[in-house]
Structure formats: structure tokens, C-alpha cells
Amino acid sequence: MKKHLLSAADLSRDDAELILRTAEELRSLADRPIKKLPALRGRTVVNLFFEDSTRTRISFEAAAKRLSADVINFSAKGSSLSKGESLKDTALTLEAMGCDAVVIRHGASGAPHRLANSGWVRASVVNAGDGTHEHPTQGLLDAFTLYRHLGKRHAGAWQDGALEGRRIAIVGDVLHSRVARSNALLLHTLGAEVTLVAPPTLLPVGVETWPVETSYDLDGVLPKADAVMMLRVQRERMSGGFFPTAREYSRRYGLDGRRMATLQDHTIVMHPGPMVRGMEITADVADSDRSVIVEQVTNGVAVRMAVLYLLLGGSEPAVSTGDAGSIEPFETTEVAR
Amino acid sequence: MPAPATTASSSGVPDPGTDRTVLDAGDISRALSRISHEILERNKGADGVVLLGIPSRGVPLAERIAERIASVEGIAVPFGSLDVTMYRDDLRLKPARTLLPTQIPDGGIDDKVVVLVDDVLFSGRTIRAALDALNDVGRPRAVQLAVLVDRGHRELPIRADFVGKNLPTSLVQRVRVQLTGVDDVDAVVIEGATS
Numbered sequence: 001m002k003k004h005l006l007s008a009a010d011l012s013r014d015d016a017e018l019i020l021r022t023a024e025e026l027r028s029l030a031d032r033p034i035k036k037l038p039a040l041r042g043r044t045v046v047n048l049f050f051e052d053s054t055r056t057r058i059s060f061e062a063a064a065k066r067l068s069a070d071v072i073n074f075s076a077k078g079s080s081l082s083k084g085e086s087l088k089d090t091a092l093t094l095e096a097m098g099c100d101a102v103v104i105r106h107g108a109s110g111a112p113h114r115l116a117n118s119g120w121v122r123a124s125v126v127n128a129g130d131g132t133h134e135h136p137t138q139g140l141l142d143a144f145t146l147y148r149h150l151g152k153r154h155a156g157a158w159q160d161g162a163l164e165g166r167r168i169a170i171v172g173d174v175l176h177s178r179v180a181r182s183n184a185l186l187l188h189t190l191g192a193e194v195t196l197v198a199p200p201t202l203l204p205v206g207v208e209t210w211p212v213e214t215s216y217d218l219d220g221v222l223p224k225a226d227a228v229m230m231l232r233v234q235r236e237r238m239s240g241g242f243f244p245t246a247r248e249y250s251r252r253y254g255l256d257g258r259r260m261a262t263l264q265d266h267t268i269v270m271h272p273g274p275m276v277r278g279m280e281i282t283a284d285v286a287d288s289d290r291s292v293i294v295e296q297v298t299n300g301v302a303v304r305m306a307v308l309y310l311l312l313g314g315s316e317p318a319v320s321t322g323d324a325g326s327i328e329p330f331e332t333t334e335v336a337r
Numbered sequence: 338m339p340a341p342a343t344t345a346s347s348s349g350v351p352d353p354g355t356d357r358t359v360l361d362a363g364d365i366s367r368a369l370s371r372i373s374h375e376i377l378e379r380n381k382g383a384d385g386v387v388l389l390g391i392p393s394r395g396v397p398l399a400e401r402i403a404e405r406i407a408s409v410e411g412i413a414v415p416f417g418s419l420d421v422t423m424y425r426d427d428l429r430l431k432p433a434r435t436l437l438p439t440q441i442p443d444g445g446i447d448d449k450v451v452v453l454v455d456d457v458l459f460s461g462r463t464i465r466a467a468l469d470a471l472n473d474v475g476r477p478r479a480v481q482l483a484v485l486v487d488r489g490h491r492e493l494p495i496r497a498d499f500v501g502k503n504l505p506t507s508l509v510q511r512v513r514v515q516l517t518g519v520d521d522v523d524a525v526v527i528e529g530a531t532s
Contacts, residue, residue, distance in 0.1 A: 018435065025420070025436040032441075034473045039423040313423070314433030 003317045004116040004125040005307055008136040008186040016189055017160050020144050022306035023299070029066065030298065039313045040069035043100040048090070049128070050076045050106045055273055055297055056128050056138070060103045063304035069312070072099070087111060091120035099123050100312055109133035109178075124311045132176050132204075132237065138272055139182030141303040143190055145296050146227055149268050164191035169221045171197040172231030172253060172280050175204045176238070179272045180231060184212045197221050199253065201242040202233075218253055222262050229270040230255050230281045246279060256282040260290065268292050355529050360502060362523035365485065365516075368501035369398070372483050373405035375499050380450055385478070387449045388416035391467055392437035394456035397518045398485060402454060415442035419453070419474070424466035441474055451477040452499075456514040458484040461495035486525055488512050 005011075011019070029035055045064040049057055057073070064071045074094075081090065087106070094102060101124040104112045109131030116125035129135040143163070151162030168187055174180045174196050184194050188211040195213045196203065207214055215221050222228065233249065243249045255269065263269075269281075269290045277283045286293060311317045360368070380386055383406050390399030396418045403416040417440040422428070453467050464482060471480065483499035488506045504527070506512060511528040515521070 022436050025438060028439060032474065036473065037423045038469070039428060309423075309436075310433045312433075313428060314431055315429055316432050 003311060004112075004127075005136055005311065006112050006116060006125065006127045007134050008139045008182040008189070011136070011186065011189060013189050013191075016140070016143065016186060019140055019303065019306045019310060020147055021160075022310060023140075023144050023302040024148075026305045026309070027299070027302040029305075030302070035066055036068060037066060038068050039309050040064065040067040040100075042070075043312050044070045044072065044098065045101045045103060045308065045312075046072045046074055046094055046099045046123075047128075048074045048094070048102050048104045050081065050104075050111070051129070053105055053129070055300065056105065056135075059297070059300040060126075060128060060137075060304050062301050063308055064101075066301070067305055067308055067313075069100075069308070072097075087115065088118070088120055091115055091118075094123070095121045101126060101308065103128045105129045107131055124317070126307060126311070129178050131178065132181075133178050134182045135178040135272075136182045136186070137300070137304055137307060138179045139186040140307065141296060141300040142179075142183055142229065142270060142272070143186055144299050144303050145270065145292055146187075146192075146268075148295075148299070149292065150226055150266070161191060163187065166192045166226045167195065167224050168192050168227045168229065169195050169197055169218075169225040170229045170231065171218060171221075171255070173202050173233045173242075174198045174207070174231065175202045175242075176234040177231045181210075183229065184210055188212065195221050195225070197253070199243055199249070218255075219259065219262070222259055223264065225263065225267055227268050227270060228255065228263065229272070230275075231272070232274060232276055232280060250279055254280050254282065255285050257284050260285050260288065263290070270296060272296070357527045358524050359504060359527055360486075360525035365501070365523045365525065368485060369401050370405055372499045372501060373402050373409065376402070376452055376481070376483065377406060377410060379481070379498065383410045383412055383414050385449050386414050386452060387442060387444075387446055387477075388414055388452050388454055389419045389441075389446075389467075389471075390416065391453060391455045391463060392418050392420055393519060394514050394516055395454045396438075397516045398456060398483075399452075399454040402452075402483065415444060417442045419467055419470055421463060421466035421470045424469040426462055426466065439470075445475050446471065446477045447475040448478050450479045450481065452481045452483055454483045456485050456516075457512050458482070458487045458495075458497050458500075459490055459512075461491045461493035464495050465493055485514060486512055 047057055047060055061071050102121060103126045104115055105128040111130050112125050112127040127134055127136055147162050150166055151159045170180050170183060187194050195215055197215050197218050203214060269285060271281060271293045275281055275286060277286060377383060388399040388403050390396035399416045403414045406414045418438050420437040420439040422434050422436050481498040484497045485501040486504050487497055487500045488504045509529055513526045513528055515524045517523055
């Protein structure tokens with residue numbers, strides 16, 4: 001049964017726009033006195049986090065709670081995982097306790113796929129970031145933020161196809177970024193033209209098979225972009241020299257006030273967080289009017305509510321995602337331990 | 338011979354043999370005018386009245402009633418929409434449904450008289466869901482219900498305060514309300530009517 005959200009590539013355009021439209025309706029909940037809907041009452045959502053995370057875990061937790069689901073948080077630190085328990089045994093434990101959805105973040109690319117397709121659990125699996133592979137809900141919330149800013153909304157009505165032909169630049173450490181991959185796939189599905197900007201060492205092998213353009217020249221890309229998404233340099237995943245010095249990286253690929261001045265008037269600046277101010281983005285850009293970084297976090301809750309509602313709210317998922325055995329097109333999945 | 342309700346509803350194609358138009362545009366217009374006057378009469382004016390339509394067809398009805406009240410009383414009545422999808426008791430029986438807009442007018446509903454507006458009153462389950470949904474939005478002074486068509490077959494102790502037309506129907510029939518803005522014409526049609 002199709003019931004998981006593992007990759008942005010699993011989403012058709014109709015599915016993605018259904019999620020975004022649903023998120024738009026759910027976003028208004030934040031303005032109401034009682035921020036609670038009964039749709040997932042009696043359902044249990046487990047947040048299974050093998051890697052550190054602040055905003056994603058809190059965002060999923062808030063989303064599930066606003067839909068009245070019961071939430072169990074499970075992090076690697078302080079659990080049996082630190083004693084050497086395997087993913088399989090953890091999954092069997094969750095299954096025995098009974099849960100309806102597992103939101104998983106794992107350091108190994110492909111771990112959510114393994115969890116979803118091994119028959120260990122019957123729950124829906126939502127990928128909240130696996131290794132350097134994918135982070136589909138981040139892609140969705142970025143797309144949602146783009147729709148809200150770039151879509152010409154008539155009298156508040158949602159406009160499908162608002163990203164058609166829009167130019168989105170994704171800048172920085174694409175190699176280690178699951179956000180970049182999910183965004184590239186999803187934004188392409190939604191009709192946008194994505195350009196990845198990074199030094200050659202930080203573009204992944206096989207990027208030419210992605211539905212994107214690539215560039216090494218940030219200054220050439222910025223004036224044409226409708227949105228610029230800055231990525232953090234993930235030094236914790238780097239074991240070699242990908243660029244000579246942080247200062248040189250910042251000079252060539254960082255977004256500062258001078259570069260921001262070359263953007264079009266309507267262009268927005270995004271960052272999935274966590275930011276390293278002074279590295280990929282300067283403080284004055286991060287705090288400027290163009291920056292929608294804080295709004296991305298707000299939108300994240302609405303988008304994750306939409307995903308959980310559409311996967312768990314009815315008798316079967318409304319989105320046709322993550323068929324068992326679907327093949328990740330751009331990377332061979334490692335087997336999780 | 339009437340087709341079963343399920344197949345009649347899924348076809349969506351008007352069948353001149355069994356479909357019967359029971360209200361035309363003029364009938365609907367007159368019914369809404371009467372409902373508007375009844376709302377004003379019952380509440381001794383339009384003060385504190387908020388109209389909330391239940392999507393999708395309740396919303397244009399609420400808007401039309403608001404227009405009529407404005408032309409009679411000369412004051413604008415706040416109107417909006419209230420989506421009840423997440424409060425339905427059959428949510429788990431079907432695939433997750435698309436959400437529809439909820440627009441609560443500025444000023445909210447606290448201490449107001451909320452008039453829920455829907456096109457057809459049938460089992461009463463939608464209205465029960467709407468009462469639950471209202472509960473999460475605020476605490477109205479009173480809640481009243483206006484419907485264009487009451488077709489009977491209630492499954493819950495719910496009744497309408499203002500009814501456009503009482504339509505005795507059988508369970509195999511289907512009542513379809515069409516409103517300009519959502520559809521091409523104004524009409525109420527009974528599908529699968531016995532000839």
C-alpha cells in the first residue's frame with residue numbers, strides 16, 4: 001500500500017499541490033484561539049530521531065499535536081540505541097507498542113526506505129532527513145513558502161502552478177545537502193527552473209542526471225533568480241578539503257549585502273537552517289526584509305500537518321507516495337545498519 | 338425504475354427521464370428572501386448576527402442572504418465559511434478528504450448569533466460536525482440553522498430554524514443543489530425521482 005513519504009520524487013504534481021493547498025488551509029489555524037483540530041485523535045505518531053535536530057523535531061511534534069495525535073519522542077541519545085540496538089529491533093519495539101506513523105531522521109541515507117519496506121512496521125513512514133539523501137517535508141515547506149511569495153493570489157485564493165517557469169537558485173554545499181536534493185526534485189515537479197550553485201567540489205557525482213542546471217558563478221545567477229536558497233556548509237560531514245579556507249568560500253559563495261543588492265525587487269532569500277551567520281549568509285542579509293527564514297519555520301508546521309493529515313486522516317492516504325520498491329533515481333540507497 | 342443512489346450520484350449527468358427540477362432560479366431567490374426576513378424577524382434585526390456558510394454550496398448561500406439582509410436593514414452582516422471536514426464522524430471511513438476554506442469574519446463569533454447556512458439538510462451529521470467546529474472557534478450566544486432544502490431522514494436530533502423548502506424524498510434519491518458561482522445555473526434537482 002502506498003502510505004509513506006520517503007522522497008520528494010515520489011510526489012506527483014497533483015499530490016504536491018494537494019499537500020500545499022491543504023497546508024494553506026491549515027496555516028490559518030495558527031491565528032485561531034484554539035490551535036487544535038480533532039482529525040488524528042487516537043492516532044500515535046512516533047518521532048524517531050537518530051540524528052540531532054531542533055526545528056524539524058519540534059515542527060513535527062507541534063504538527064502532530066495540533067491534529068490531536070499522541071506523540072512519542074524517541075531520540076538516539078539516552079535510549080537503547082546508545083547501547084547498540086539495531087534499527088530493526090527498534091522498529092519491532094515500536095510496532096509492538098502500536099503506532100500509526102513513524103517520523104524518522106537517520107544519519108544513513110536510505111534508512112527510512114529500509115524501515116518502510118522491510119515489513120518491520122505497519123505504520124506510515126515519513127522521512128525527516130536521511131543522511132545526505134532527502135528531506136521531503138523541507139522541500140514541501142520551501143515550495144509552500146515560494147508559493148505564498150511568488151504566486152499571484154487572487155482574493156486569497158490558492159493558485160496552482162504559481163512556480164511555473166520561476167527561477168530558483170540553490171547555493172552552497174549541495175553535496176551534503178538532503179534539502180537541496182528534495183528541493184531540486186520537488187521544485188522541478190512543480191515547474192520551476194532550479195539552478196544549483198556551488199564550487200565543483202561540493203556538487204555531487206551524477207548531478208548532471210538531476211533535472212537542474214548547475215553553475216560555479218554565484219554573481220552570474222543572482223540577478224535572474226526569483227528566489228535564492230542558501231545552504232549551510234556541513235562541516236560535520238566533511239572529512240577532506242572541499243575548499244581552501246572558510247573565508248574564501250564565504251567570499252565566493254556567501255550571500256552578503258553587496259550581492260543582495262543585485263537581486264530583483266521581488267526576490268526572496270531562504271535558508272533551511274541552521275544558519276552559520278558570516279559563513280554562507282551575512283547577518284544583515286539574514287535579518288533583511290527579503291529574508292523569509294523565520295516564516296519558513298512557521299510554514300513548516302502547516303506543511304507537516306498537511307502531510308500527517310493526508311497520510312493518516314482517512315482510511316487510506318490521499319497522496320500516492322512511496323510505493324513499495326520504488327527506486328530512488330539518483331542514488332543507490334545504503335542499507336541502514 | 339430508479340437507479341441506486343450510489344450510481345446516480347456518481348454519474349453526475351442529468352438524466353431527463355428521472356431528474357426533476359423542484360426549485361428554479363426564481364424559487365431559490367424567493368426562498369432566500371423569505372429566509373433573510375425570517376432571520377431578521379427572529380433576531381429582532383441584524384445586530385450581532387454572523388452568517389457562516391458550510392462549504393461548498395453553503396458559502397454562496399450565506400453571501401446571498403447577507404446581501405438581502407443588507408438591502409433590507411441597511412447594515413452589513415458579517416459572513417464567512419466554516420469547513421467541517423476534520424470534525425466529520427465518517428472521516429476515518431474514506432480516504433483523507435481535501436480541506437475547504439474556513440473564513441471567520443473579523444470580530445469573531447464570541448457572543449454573536451451564528452446562523453449556519455447549508456444547502457441540504459439530510460442526516461444532520463454535517464451540522465453536528467459544524468457545531469463541534471464552532472466550539473473550537475469561539476462561544477456564540479446562540480446558533481441557528483438555515484438550509485435551502487430539508488429532505489428529511491434525520492439521524493440525529495437536529496432541526497433547521499429556517500427552511501427554504503421541505504422536500505419529502507426517498508433514500509435512493511439524491512438532491513442536487515446548483516448555484517451560480519459554483520455551477521452554471523440556480524436549481525434544485527431531485528435525481529432518481531420516480532416518474
